[in-house]
Amino acid sequence: MSIKIRLLLSYIAMTFIPVLLIALIATTLVPLYFGAGGETKMPAFWELSNQRKELTGGIKFMAQTAPNRFTDPAFLKNIDKQLNQVKSALVVKKQEKLIFVSEVVDTSNLDALLKQFQQEPAQPPWERRVNGRYSVEQYNITFSDQSTGTVYVISDWNQFYEGASRFFPLLLLSLLIVxxxxxxxxxxxxxxxxxxPLFSLKKAADQIKEGNLDHTVDLKRKDEIGKLGAAFEEMRIRLKESIHLQLQYEENRKELIASMTHDLKTPITGIKACVQGIQEGIVDTEQKREKYMNMIAGKAEEMDQLIDELMLYSKLDLRRLPFHFEEMDLAAYLQDGVDELRYDPRMENVQISFIPTSNQTVPVTADRDKLHRVFMNIVENSLKYMNKEQKEICVELIDEKEEAIVRIRDNGPGIEDSALPQIFNRFYRTEPSRNSETGGTGLGLAIVKQIIEGHGGRVWAESKMGEGTSIYFTLPKSEQRGEDE
Known part of the structure; x- marks a missing residue:
């Protein structure tokens, strides 16, 4: 439920609940103050009014049809008795002389009471009051002897007003309380x-401010605040991942510097040793001099290669090396690469072959130069470790529906399962000694991974000890495949 609907319902409830409660309280208080057995000790107000109305109606009818009955003492006592039960009384005058006065009427104030009363027929009986307490009904009659008289019905409303004086203030107080x-x-x-929930968000914000990114925010709501909490939780997760990634980058940077230092120090140490030997006169023949100079040149070449690959890897890692993509047939490209390798002097004792899974073209969008670097790095990595007399490298192309899979397989010694997931890490070499004579720079397969992922593909390896290693990489198919079909 949204906050808007929640507030709207609360406003509606604030209006209707007090109305219902006040109606219930009023229903409870009315019998208490105006009902039988209540503080008034009389019939309910409306019942009392109806009874009075019936009696006064009968008296009015008798005054019009049988006025002489009002001279009968027994009749007058009976009528007065009925009126007394509804807090009323009967007074009868004949020729301005009182001929009947109810026992409940105070005769000392009767003349003053009647003189103050002025009949106002337009007003209802309960508004024709004297002293704010009594209401008087007056009926003029003419007796059989042609004398005139007046019948008064005096009603006492004091107990009703006392109940009302308590009822309405209590009702108002109840209204305010409700x-x-x-x-x-x-x-x-x-x-x-x-x-x-806002306090929960504030607490989470304080935790983040203190550096604690493990404090989760789960408001379990579907309204606007719940959406805010979900966005806050997503921000926390992304911030945590960002900081973790930043720390990982920092760790990788330290590792990179340490690896660079080690790998650069090795050829520099060799160069310094050769130079020191020349300076100390150890090189006393032309043959030794040539040997030492070749060693210095080799170490310098090794350093140059390491720096070049390090710069290439850094640009790839920082995504500062542009890719020049173009449409190409991957099958023809690999076939040309294999044919070129057959004339490479390093492949003199290596049997290299290319096996496509079909004779169709395999269209991909790729950077030719960087893809050539991938191909050569994998092949060179295989050549460094193959130790069999009959060396073999096989390049296979598997044409899938949405991607092309390239497999470069050798028959080298293989890689242990524990080391297999790490071979694409930078500066990783399978031999613990990090011997640069066989291990190279340690960046070859790391560069392969960066380039292939830059193409939107994947790279992985499979190996069996004693049988060889297979390096796989994939390239997404281009839309040209649909046109060829």
Whole structure:
């Protein structure tokens, strides 16, 4: 439920709940103050009014049809008795002389009460009151002897007004209490549903500020605050990954510097040893001099190759080396590469072959120069470790639906399973001694991985001890394949 709907429902509840509660309270208080057995000790207000109306209606009818009955003491006592039960009383005058006065009427104030009363027929009986307490109904009659008289019905509303004077203030107080409690509870519930998750977000922000990125934020809500919490959690995860990646880069940088230092120090040490031998006069023949100079040249070439590959790897790693992609047939490209290698002096005792899985063209989009670097690095890596008399390198092309798979297989000694996942790491060599005579710079396969991933492909290796190693890499197929078919 969204916060907007939640607030709307709370506003509706703040309106209707007090109304319902006040109606319930009023329903409870009315019988208490105006019902039988309540503080008024009389019938319910509406029942009392109806009974009075019936009695006064009967008295009015008798005044019009049988006025002489009001001279009958027994009739008058019976009527007065009925009126007394509804807090009313009967007074009858004949020729301005009182001929009947109810026992409940205070005769000392009767004349003053009647004089103050002025009949106002347009007003209902409960508004024709005297002293704010009594209501008086007046009916003029004419007796059989042609004398005139008046019938008064005096009703006492004091107990009703006493009940009302307590009922309405209590009802108003109940209204204020109900509105206050209802609004307080609803405001608390709504505010808690908003403030508590905000406090959770603040706590998470404080944890991040202190460097703790493991403090998760799970609000378990689907409203706007829940979406905010989800975005905050995603930010925390990405920030944690970013810092972890940054630390990993820092660790890799330190490792790179250490590896560079080691690999550069080895040829420099050799060069210094040769120079020292020349300076100390150890080189006393032309043959030795030539040998030492060749050693210096070899070490310098090794350093130059290491620096070149290091610069290439750094540019690839920083994505600062541009790729020049073009459409090409991978099958024809590999065939040309294998044919070129057959004339390489290093392949004199190596049997190299190319096996395509089909005779169709395999269109890919690739950088020819960098793809050639991949091909040569893998082949050179195989040549360094092959120790059999009959050396073999086989290049296979597997044409899949969405990608082309190239497999370069040799019959070398193989690589142990524990070392296999690490061969694409920079400066990694399978022999612990890091012997540059066989291990090379340690960047060849790392460069292969960077170039292939720059093409959007994958690279991996499979090997069996004593049988050889296979290096695989993939290249995404171009859209030209669909046109060829």
């Amino acid at each position: 509105v206050g409690i209802t609004n307080g509870i609803l405001t608390l519930l709504v505010s808690r549903s908003i403030i508590r």
